Amino acid sequence: MPSGDKILELDGANMDIDLTSGDTEWEPGRRRQTMLWKGERLGLTYENAGTKSRPKVRVGVFSGKKLPPDFIDELRKEIVWRFNLDMDLSAFYKDVGNDPILKPAIRRFYGLRPMSPNSLYEYLIIDIVLQNTVVRRSVSMLQSLFEHYGTLLEYDNKRLWCYWEPAVLAEAGEQELRDLKVGYRAKSLVRVSESFAEGRINEFDLRQKSAKEQEEALLSLYGIGPASVGYIMFDALHRFDYMKNISPWEQKIYTHIFFKMDHEKHLVPVSKMLKRFERWGRWKGLAVNYAWENIWWKRRNERIPWLEKEIRL
Template sequence: MKGTILRLKNQAGLILIPIAPFSFDPSMHKPDHFPSQDTKWEQGIRWQTMLWQGKPLGLKFENIGTIGKPKIKLNVFSEDKLEKKYLEGLKEEINYRYDFNTDLTEFNQKFRDDKQLGPIIKKWPGMRIMSPQSLYEYLVIGIMLQNCTVGRSVNMMQILFEKYGKEVKFDGNKFFCFWEAKILLRTTEEQLRALKVGYRAKSLLRITEPFAKGEINEISLRKKDEEEQRETLISLYGVGPATVGYILFDVFKHYAELRHISPWEQKIYSKLFFDKDPENPVPVKKLLKHFEKYGNYKQLAVHYIWEDLWWKRKNEHIPWLEKLIRV
């Protein structure tokens, strides 16, 4: 809650070994994600808060390996000393969320000669997809992305963090940590609307319920097949094909999940893959057909090319892209 800052003074050190090859920076920082107060990145280091089994944590990942011999030093900051068993579970969870245990050898071999994808694979061998949040947290973010500008999403998340999250300090930085789903059960739609989330208030409450009541268990949902996961997600009020698509890929790591392209993505893809004027975009059907060549790695392939564009944007001005991003 606002006002009190939790100081996460206790530290525990862990070593993580992603399966080689592994490129740290493009895996641990995604420039297309909107900035939020739960994370920070600089070359070779990522800070991130995490709520795990009810405990707010501060994570500091440092790259101490190479692409061929990956190694990450992870400092876990917490209020109290953490038990060995807790840390073991945490390590497993982090390996899952950050996709460290995935072997991308086949992907690399299959597409290293692809005209567009090949050079990016060579530049960033073993780049992972990343979802530092839990499923519930990702759903909240997904709802806050809908039908608004980036700036508005940023504001709404900030207000929610201030109202329901916890402010924490670790490693000399202040961050916010996500709230537990059950916290929002005490809230009404009117109270949420007062925070200017608009009609999303209803969705927020409706997605919160099954998590707070334990009707959806993320860990067991991971073991279900993709179609069952899709049905569980789409049945949630306020969750449609766009949000489900992101989650099946980012959270459940289905590299082939690509069946929905939203209008803003369509415009960017038209320029990126067909060099066509975004104002006169290539039909979605045609885009999807183009991606067929990437088979079971469709969305992963698009992710590589997409991230490459956003990294370029950090260093150079890309006028056509700026026009399509409403900040």
């Protein structure tokens, strides 16, 4: 099938921060991704099995044991949620699709939707290792956690790590984690894991709550602040109108993308940015995301000097 006919590239991770670590691997037309679901460690493969007009994803499930039909059915529903496959983007395209900034991005990323292949707990772990460091070290920290607490699965001729249950990190304790060079993040990792292990936060309950309640619950977790909440609200809870925090490095990039200015000459204030984004109303988070992905995609083919300076790997 010609690649131009695909609606889903299935390259999962964002173009910018690719925290590709032990649990997933991509090759053209095929993504492998492990999943810890209802206590089972699964090896999944995702393949494009449709067309632009009739999109379809085929998922292969590898497991050490025979899985009953109702397990598979629940798994299917979970995958549909995580990848946000039921989302209807037509209203978004109709409402803001003629915006000159968004038009080329929508053409390029037609069908793209906020999603996360991970559970909420796993996403929080990723957020914590991303904090206040460079991507290289985040990857190294996550890899180290996999090697000490994860399970190595072999399926489909590959070996990939699978996440651990929250209780495992909760019981590991702060010092043991510090020894893995995660630094002061050890405390956050333990405390967030405890919150899940003790049932004080539950992903499935949280999905049913209002955006405000979700935000409060997430912020109450130790080590989770406005930046992490922003990513989770968007990717994991599919609140694509949530847009509160703009970090300094995002502010620099937005200054170029949305205001066509050099941030070194004039850094546009966050308040002004938020006001500008209001033009996209309930679509603002999604609109910003499309433009964001677009600039990273462009970087693959052409040099963007102002952007290069902002990248730390």
